[in-house]
Amino acid sequence: MLKVQEIRELIKLIDDSHIDEFSYESDGTKVSMKKNSEQVVTEVPTEVKQSAVPQQTQPVQEEQTQRKEPAVEKKEQETQSEESSHYDKEVISPMVGTFYQSPSPDQGPYVQVGDQVKQESVVCIVEAMKLFNEIEAEVSGEIVEILVNDGELVEYGQPLFRVKTA
Structure with a gap:
């Protein structure tokens, strides 16, 4: 089962990308995300099947995580320190x-x-x-x-x- 932080990272990656729909299956857990005007996250236990995500997509997403995470964290820290x-x-x-x-x-x-x-x-x-x-x-x-x-x-x-x- 995915941890909350892993789901958050996936959501951020999808939100920052041009991808409109994303599905991931692992160890009987399936996560599907679609974005239009609203984000919907679904986590449903399923039978283990082959992943619907092409292997080529995963390294690109890891690259985006490394590139964007520090900027996101810095922005969140600045906002939090200004608020209170x-x-x-x-x-x-x-x-x-x-x-x-x-x-x-x-x-x-x-x-x-x-x-x-x-x-x-x-x-x-x-x-x-x-x-x-x-x-x-x-x-x-x-x-x-x-x-x-x-x-x-x-x-x-x-x-x-x-x-x-x-």
Whole structure:
């Protein structure tokens, strides 16, 4: 199964390219992306089949990742430092879906303001096409703000939490 960061990188690559549709299959997991006016990300377990992506496409995408990532990271860091000094990082939604603070309605939220999180800490769930995707903090620190209400629709790249790193 792909990690959230890998899915984010794929989305950025597709968004920055002229590709309108992309499919990838590996180890029983299929990721399909289409872009028009909106991005749709689907992750569905399937039987392992041959990849629909030509082998020639993969090195080009790796090249783009190496070339564009530092510029994207620098831009994000500049934007974050301009916006506020009381937090360092934002946990963003890697996909379009419905935001849930807890694993089920009868349980408490994964995190609350003031909670300490680690990189691998699950902070929420984003439901997309009946799949419940656990979202990890990807940074260690303290939750200083929750930016989305439970049950609210979120977009790709939308900030969900603000985290003050130590």
